[in-house]
Amino acid sequence: MKIRLLLPVFLLAFYYGEAQSIDKNTHKFNDGWLFQKAVQGRAQSEDFPDKNWRQLNLPHDWAIEGPFDSIHDTRTGGLPISGTAWYRKHFVIDAKHKGRKVIVEFDGVMNNSTVWINGHKVGGRPYGYIGFEVDLTSHIKFGEENIIAVKVNPEDLAARWYPGAGIYRNVWLKIKNPVHVAHRGTYITTPKITENKAEINIQTILNNTTNSPGEFELKTSIINTHGAEVVSNFSKIELSANTSVEVAQDMVMDNPIKWDLDNPYLYTAISFLKKNGKVIDTYSTDFGVRSIEYSNTEGFLLNGKQLKFKGVCMHHDLGPLGAAVNYRATQRQLELLKSMGVNAIRTAHNPPSPEQLDLCDRMGILVQVEAFDGWAAPKTKNDYSKHWDKWFQTDLRDMIKRDRNHPSVVMWSIGNEVKEQTSPKGGELAKILTGICHEMDPTRPVTAGLSKHLQAIKNGLADPLDIQGFNYKPTQYDEILEEHPDWIIYGSETSSCVSSRGIYHLPVENYEKHPSLQISSYDIISPPWAYPPDFEVYAQEMNPRSLGQFVWTGFDYLGEPTPFNGRDNETHGKWGGDWPSRSSYFGMLDLAGFKKDRFYFYQSIWTDEPMVHILPHWNWDVEKNTTIPVYCYTNCEEAELFLNGESLGKKKMGVDKTTIPADFKWWKQPEKTWDSPYRLNWEVPYQPGKLKVVAYSNGKVKATKSIITAGKPAQIKLSPDRSFIDADGEDLSFIKVQIEDKNGNFCPTADNLVEFEVSGPAIIEAVGNGDPTSITSFQADNRRAFNGLCLLVIRSKKDMAGEIKVTAKSNGLNLASVEIISE
Numbered sequence: 001m002k003i004r005l006l007l008p009v010f011l012l013a014f015y016y017g018e019a020q021s022i023d024k025n026t027h028k029f030n031d032g033w034l035f036q037k038a039v040q041g042r043a044q045s046e047d048f049p050d051k052n053w054r055q056l057n058l059p060h061d062w063a064i065e066g067p068f069d070s071i072h073d074t075r076t077g078g079l080p081i082s083g084t085a086w087y088r089k090h091f092v093i094d095a096k097h098k099g100r101k102v103i104v105e106f107d108g109v110m111n112n113s114t115v116w117i118n119g120h121k122v123g124g125r126p127y128g129y130i131g132f133e134v135d136l137t138s139h140i141k142f143g144e145e146n147i148i149a150v151k152v153n154p155e156d157l158a159a160r161w162y163p164g165a166g167i168y169r170n171v172w173l174k175i176k177n178p179v180h181v182a183h184r185g186t187y188i189t190t191p192k193i194t195e196n197k198a199e200i201n202i203q204t205i206l207n208n209t210t211n212s213p214g215e216f217e218l219k220t221s222i223i224n225t226h227g228a229e230v231v232s233n234f235s236k237i238e239l240s241a242n243t244s245v246e247v248a249q250d251m252v253m254d255n256p257i258k259w260d261l262d263n264p265y266l267y268t269a270i271s272f273l274k275k276n277g278k279v280i281d282t283y284s285t286d287f288g289v290r291s292i293e294y295s296n297t298e299g300f301l302l303n304g305k306q307l308k309f310k311g312v313c314m315h316h317d318l319g320p321l322g323a324a325v326n327y328r329a330t331q332r333q334l335e336l337l338k339s340m341g342v343n344a345i346r347t348a349h350n351p352p353s354p355e356q357l358d359l360c361d362r363m364g365i366l367v368q369v370e371a372f373d374g375w376a377a378p379k380t381k382n383d384y385s386k387h388w389d390k391w392f393q394t395d396l397r398d399m400i401k402r403d404r405n406h407p408s409v410v411m412w413s414i415g416n417e418v419k420e421q422t423s424p425k426g427g428e429l430a431k432i433l434t435g436i437c438h439e440m441d442p443t444r445p446v447t448a449g450l451s452k453h454l455q456a457i458k459n460g461l462a463d464p465l466d467i468q469g470f471n472y473k474p475t476q477y478d479e480i481l482e483e484h485p486d487w488i489i490y491g492s493e494t495s496s497c498v499s500s501r502g503i504y505h506l507p508v509e510n511y512e513k514h515p516s517l518q519i520s521s522y523d524i525i526s527p528p529w530a531y532p533p534d535f536e537v538y539a540q541e542m543n544p545r546s547l548g549q550f551v552w553t554g555f556d557y558l559g560e561p562t563p564f565n566g567r568d569n570e571t572h573g574k575w576g577g578d579w580p581s582r583s584s585y586f587g588m589l590d591l592a593g594f595k596k597d598r599f600y601f602y603q604s605i606w607t608d609e610p611m612v613h614i615l616p617h618w619n620w621d622v623e624k625n626t627t628i629p630v631y632c633y634t635n636c637e638e639a640e641l642f643l644n645g646e647s648l649g650k651k652k653m654g655v656d657k658t659t660i661p662a663d664f665k666w667w668k669q670p671e672k673t674w675d676s677p678y679r680l681n682w683e684v685p686y687q688p689g690k691l692k693v694v695a696y697s698n699g700k701v702k703a704t705k706s707i708i709t710a711g712k713p714a715q716i717k718l719s720p721d722r723s724f725i726d727a728d729g730e731d732l733s734f735i736k737v738q739i740e741d742k743n744g745n746f747c748p749t750a751d752n753l754v755e756f757e758v759s760g761p762a763i764i765e766a767v768g769n770g771d772p773t774s775i776t777s778f779q780a781d782n783r784r785a786f787n788g789l790c791l792l793v794i795r796s797k798k799d800m801a802g803e804i805k806v807t808a809k810s811n812g813l814n815l816a817s818v819e820i821i822s823e
Helices: 017-021 327-340 354-363 384-403 426-440 453-458 474-483 533-542 597-606 670-675
Strands: 026-028 033-037 054-056 085-092 101-106 113-117 120-125 132-135 145-152 171-176 179-193 197-208 214-223 229-239 243-254 267-275 278-288 292-295 299-302 305-307 309-313 344-346 366-370 409-416 446-450 468-471 489-495 548-552 612-615 627-634 638-643 646-652 680-685 690-697 700-708 715-720 732-740 753-759 762-768 782-784 789-796 802-809 816-822
Touching: 101 113, 101 179, 120 132, 179 267, 179 278, 179 384, 197 214, 197 229, 197 267, 214 243, 229 243, 278 354, 309 366, 327 354, 327 597, 327 732, 344 548, 354 366, 384 409, 384 426, 409 426, 409 489, 426 446, 446 489, 468 474, 474 489, 474 533, 489 533, 533 548, 533 597, 597 612, 597 627, 612 690, 612 700, 627 638, 627 690, 638 680, 646 680, 715 802, 715 816, 732 802, 753 762, 753 789, 762 782, 782 789, 789 802
Parallel strands: 309 344, 309 548, 344 366, 366 409, 409 446, 446 468, 468 489, 489 548
Antiparallel strands: 026 171, 033 054, 033 085, 085 145, 101 132, 101 171, 113 120, 113 145, 179 197, 197 243, 214 229, 214 267, 267 278, 292 299, 299 305, 612 627, 627 680, 638 646, 638 690, 690 700, 715 732, 732 789, 753 782, 753 802, 762 789, 802 816
């Protein structure tokens, strides 16, 4: 199977020449909303009293406001995600716009939403991950006050993780000509790309919502990053009354700059719809010129170059910020993942935010967009299966229409570990879903995450898929390919190693649960179905036909605190003894975005820039000469360990992998972890002081890392990820808070309570520390350090530039301060 294409991205207007006449009446509709939970009465009514409601700006996740409580399902974070809540907004549409269309677009409402305008029901959506438009025109009072009301009714047991609650994605107000480019109305592909030319096909849907036919012109211009027109096309169209038409336009671009991981270059297609030479509507679509191919011999090729997916699965929450979308927070996550070597993400297990795809386009990250966690058969009591029959086709089509212009998107996933893997209807349903994807976008392959692969193969569910994804089946790749030589396969979900940042339990051994509710960061612990990361890396190297892997997961996420799940997964019965464990342990980065040791394991596998990392910390409350296992991760050829200046010997990376039995399981034999080709180890008699590792390649020093036994906590160090932020009321600075001794050495076990003060044009947005068992609110002015670290997130105030001063203090420690500029 081979697929080649060129594609678009998100909304960013480039103005040149006649584009100066672009209608600018599309803007965020986030400010000035009113919010209330547990409302009595008909809050959709125009005259409903709301003056005492809480005022806020969107996006908003009301569940993250807590409180954490054991009465709530720990698999969804122990937070109150169920109940009815209302949002209302009073607004005026200028009388000059009478005769135009007034439309509100919601990028996502979690969930079971219903929308009213001036008391009239105009739309809604049960699935919280899909955006939708509502046309307000027929009920708008131009020049007078209007009231839009949104009811959300999320239910308990609607997901297997933390979904959030409320209008958690952006909202947009659009004032458009009655004749206009349709919502998600462009589709850009390239039938052929060569070194010097790119053939571009743009299909544009035009809507005439008037009772009159007319003649119109559509000019589509391709703009480069400098704002210059590269090529254009002009079409004359006759539109009948109350109808829609699709206009196809072909262009040839000379010397295209290709979108690639190292150079994610974007063009913009601007559609100018004209009447009698006057622009009446515009529509902007970003896209990138690139080709993709899949084959069962060469794997995945981007622009003709073979590469493997170094991927991670990502839930949609933003840790301490909850599910509410924030561009900078999403960007920070992707920046950290890229620094680990990640080149792909799987949006597990639902459509992502538009912002995430926009960022992947601009940062050069490949994406598998996943539609559903389950189909018609339920996994939890109130999941998507309740809406399946009525909504699955609409939701899947809308997802593809929204996302098919993104160059970063390289495959569609129709489901994850669906119950239909063992159902006689599985094959039939997979065929329908795959057919919808091919109809909407024939340029990308369709896949799914299969966990019960033998049953899914037997009942035909795997057959319609273009690419077969397998969850936790590293020992089965050879057998699957032998039985199905034409298949293209990959690890759609792998490893599921679990750990708590900075926690090390002795002896090094596998266990299901630890009484501390924390999990050792020696990186060998995993649930029964899973395994340490070494084994999947080995399996991928031994199976070059595999496309690569998507590790579970890039970041810890709220909810699903495996193995401390609290309730019986099948019966949802009484609570176990696992509270207050309330977030996952799967991530290579913790909930606050701090790097775990496993981050460096994958960095050593996925990157070439010389690096070395050692673990554990070197502050042990044990008798002198107690043996401490020390691990080393490096992408260099060998490493040498020193304790207090004395060499403990050099060790070479790698072993003869061909001598490792195919059924060898490191996670079943922890004493054999030392035989892993991907990590070095020393048994070190403990002495306080300095532990140092030196990595070599070709006999030359390439990287070093030192760990020093710290004294008592004495001071605080503040490290903002950015010292300049935008004064737009949305931008964030993430400030790392580190506890140090008097000599500036990191205190790896410190748990001091740190209090924060912020002065100037900013507010405290959230706090966190990555502790999966902490039930302290994320919305506070203090946080206790977890293993030496905590996090402060500040948000700029809108249109208020100036100097922000952040101060951190803790009893017995020297206070610290840092300045950040909002501009």
